[in-house]
Amino acid sequence: MSDEFTALQRQSTWTLVPNDSSRNVLGCKWIYRTKFNPDGSVALYKARLVALGCRQQFGLDYFHTFSPVAKLPTIRIFLTVAVSFHWQVLQLDVSNAFLHGALNETVYMSQPPGFKDTVHPDYVCLLHKSLYGLKQSPRQWFDTFSNYLLQFGFHHSTADPPLLIYTKQSVLIYILVYVDDILLTGNDNATITCLLTALSSKFQMKNLGRISHFLGMHVSHTSQGLHLSQAAYATQILQRDGMSACKPISSPIPTKLVTETDTSSLALSTADSDLFRHLIGSLQYLTVTRPDITFTVNRLCQHMHCPQQSDFKLLKRLLRYLKGTLSFGIPITATDLQLHAYSDSDWAGDPADRKSTTGYCAFLGSNLISWQVKKQKTVARSSTEAEYRALATATTDIIWLRRLLKEFSIPTSAPTVLLCDNISSIALANNPIFRARTKHIEIDFHFVRECIKNKLITVSYIHTVDQLADLFTKPLSIPRFQFLRDKLHISEANVSLRGGDKPAVL
Template sequence: MFRTKLNPDGTLNRHKARLVAQGFKQEFDIDYKETFSPVAKMPTIRIMLTIALNRHWPVLQLDVSNAFLHGHLQEEVYMHQPQGFIDENHPDYVCKLHKTIYGLKQAPRQWFTTFTAFLQTNGFIFSKLDPSLLIYDHGNIQLYILLYVDDILITGSHQNSISTLIRKLQTAFSLKELGPISFFLGIQVLHTKSGYFLSQAQYAQDVLQAANLLNCKPSQTPIAMKPPTTVTSFLDADPIQYRRLAGCLQYLTITRPDIAFATNMICQKMHQPSGQDFNALKRLLRYIQGTQQFGLPITRGPLHLRSFSDSDWASNPLDRKSISGFCSFLGNSLVSWCVKKQLTVAKSSTEAEYRSLASATSDIIWLQRLLADFHITLTAPTSLSCDSSSALALANNPVFHARTKHIEIDYHFIRERILSKEIDVQHINSVDQPADILTKPLSLARFRLLRDKLTIQPPES
């Protein structure tokens, strides 16, 4: 396999050639058994950057060359001799693999097992909240390693211990230290006066180029209040290209929650996109064209966790299911958000808001426990704001009636978290609700207001 590797600005970095096995010919339970390999969750990355920034810790990036070649095979696997390297004396011989190679289905899992086993022998333990986060906590020394396949982030309180650990890793693996974090998983990390700025400008440009919309007229909002009735011939109505672009846009939402709702709507129509769906995709791409440089800042501030929850009741005209949306801030930095269609039809707007509260509560509990791994002690209950008075009344008061009997489990779940003082549900005016941008189309003025509340902005000059 031949690949061209690019720099963050799109210029050529180097050419790569790699031997890849034809893993699609492997048979389950003969050539492989387990294939799952954990990867870092995006909220974990944002939380690590926020905490390291506030504690003035360095965040270093490591890269492993040919990572999968370090994994040890547990199964007996044979491979044909590679083309161009066939032994003339024994052309029918095959290669027996002792270690994993790119293309094998179990290669990512075996690499993860090999690397984490080495860290465990050096005193690291797994985080129970994110298995790709490994923690070293002895005395006054705290080190954190975050693993995403062969891309590694390391931070901690003791610079000498970090340097010692990197030297050990370089001895055991073909590892390069890339210095302070600058380009991670396609995300450009700019160092600004106030902190970090996460941007996917080059990735957004690549998506627009794939859609032939690099020089199109920008749109002011990502989704129209009312869908247009005219149908365009965008992409010549190619559903395969539609699905490809929809998948690319999902990855773009890592730093762009302002397009999360529009992307969610587009991805719901991937099985059979209509003319209106193509129009919606084109409008979203036109919005991205005008906001390519926008991104998510990570700034210093008090490490208080606060969340906002909202829903749009029965918004889908086809199945009448509601949309849930919530977002969480750690200090001034947005670290987690979600847009999701509810699984069942809500009988009332109260129920829809209540389901959204339950989803936000689950996320808050996970964030609280993850922060505990970073030794962040929350002295007060996490504020969870909602603009539905009836949903808040249902959460605070043990009152059941005919229309809430079927949501009893959610009631007990939220109620217990309120009584244990893990969360504190509060009312917020609908005008000030930032999660509103995650649940419905908005007018230009309101969209820009809420986008600013989510801190999505162009980079500092």
């Protein structure tokens, strides 16, 4: 606590001023946290002073609060580019990051408990710097940090602003910002060293060396490149539910879900419902490196408002699957940096409302960089309509990925190949004649047609057996599930990837 208070004083975080009854004075409290090393040993006992931002009033002591953070596909592309060009990825750490952001609003806070000024105990703190807990703190920190980089010569990516790019002659440097977690890579070590020196003097920033842990992901360095996994996080989820010693199972969801009976249709108790929602929220973040559980998690999320016994049984099965695949994750290897994608749909797959499920995944070379499972908003009247809506959803993501790849100086002049296993949807996408049966999907029709005409995408046929997006749309048998999981390269870090495990040849 003394070290934290000294840091606050060093940063000139506040000035003591007399109190006034007309002011909105925020409270504050000390928050304690134990930080651990990757091996589980204690790294630091951290004390942090946090302002009670819940008492702030909009228009009085805060206005704008939004702070951009890097999107997950951007992180995967960032790592893919670095590995493919054999650039070193450095991880940076900022001490008391939020304290570097200057406040534009007038904010008052009470003095920290245990550290009140003995001469003026009734005075309050007029904040000059953003403090942890304030609603605008993340935004002020991002603005301060990014503005400094702009002065250095960086510019924001138009596709994803937390990605900052430095280009000068043949020098390329990329910085990725996720609140106070920062990644740095580039092709010129001299410029990187100069940048690190400048950042260290300005923000008390430390170079942690090669990336090893980022946003809860464990980054292993393998002979092929990198491997992203969340084994420790998955273990914590199992421990939270008391299933650390459960028996593993080979697939996360049965091929045919059990129909609701009088017993299974009973709603869970309040305590079990809270546990259910807590676990599902945790599993949602686990899908960052586990695409193989995305469909099951999406299915469970649809019942968070009123979970029942059957939903809890499905959750237990998913946890049993995790038990046997704790170390699984996605690899990042050197590749040819060619973008291609798969789109699929399960027509009327939900027996309750007969809505279809859209599944989509995109590869940059052999690396899986983006995927999505989404329930369609309206009922599709045919499999062609369901597949076509999936094509439209995939196309929007492809357009954004192409913009982002251009920021990484990756050529995107050729149309992106989008693979679909429905011949009727492909014919509809390439046929300018608008038939009566497709009038109700006119917007999606014109959107996809325009993208094909502008040579942003080209829709090609792929056999259902080789449709990798099939994993994201429906429950599968164990052999089929494991086949597609291997095709997506979801494996342990010590498992080498064979040539036959690459996506289908285009």
